[in-house]
Amino acid sequence: MKIINRFKTTVSTFLVFVFFASSCTETVKKEENNQAPISNEVQQEVAVVTDEVVKEVADETTISEGKEIFDTKCTVCHKIEEKVIGPALKGVTTRRSDEWIIKMIVDPTAMLANDPDAKALLAEFNNVPMTPLGIDKESATKILAYFKSIE
Numbered sequence: 001m002k003i004i005n006r007f008k009t010t011v012s013t014f015l016v017f018v019f020f021a022s023s024c025t026e027t028v029k030k031e032e033n034n035q036a037p038i039s040n041e042v043q044q045e046v047a048v049v050t051d052e053v054v055k056e057v058a059d060e061t062t063i064s065e066g067k068e069i070f071d072t073k074c075t076v077c078h079k080i081e082e083k084v085i086g087p088a089l090k091g092v093t094t095r096r097s098d099e100w101i102i103k104m105i106v107d108p109t110a111m112l113a114n115d116p117d118a119k120a121l122l123a124e125f126n127n128v129p130m131t132p133l134g135i136d137k138e139s140a141t142k143i144l145a146y147f148k149s150i151e
Contacts, residue, residue, distance in 0.1 A: 058145035066146030073133050093147050105140040108132055
């Protein structure tokens with residue numbers, strides 16, 4: 001129950017932030033080093049995923065499916081509590097927004113090209129980019145639920 005309440009609080013806070021920040025997003029995207037913005041398709045997918053996260057309280061099945069996807073696709077480069085090729089992921093939901101995490105999972109190439117935090121991680125991890133694994137928004141939502149469950 002504690003996880004569910006924390007999840008709801010985090011999502012609510014995120015939505016308030018998105019609401020207030022949305023009016024200046026396009027200006028910020030265009031001004032950042034003249035870089036191409038993240039594709040509209042990815043932005044729309046993230047908006048849909050965020051809506052799904054709000055509607056869906058992460059149940060044990062979702063968390064279990066997220067862990068299975070993570071274990072199958074991500075553990076070559078990521079561990080929960082230790083750095084490997086990529087960063088350790090315990091606490092990632094306190095360091096990054098849900099939207100950021102989902103964008104990074106769904107379209108790491110665009111994030112590494114456009115996002116300052118993603119670029120900093122790339123530099124920190126010897127310029128080894130996160131490989132796009134074809135993870136869709138639904139699976140990314142499940143992985144996010146798993147991450148939230150281990151916080």
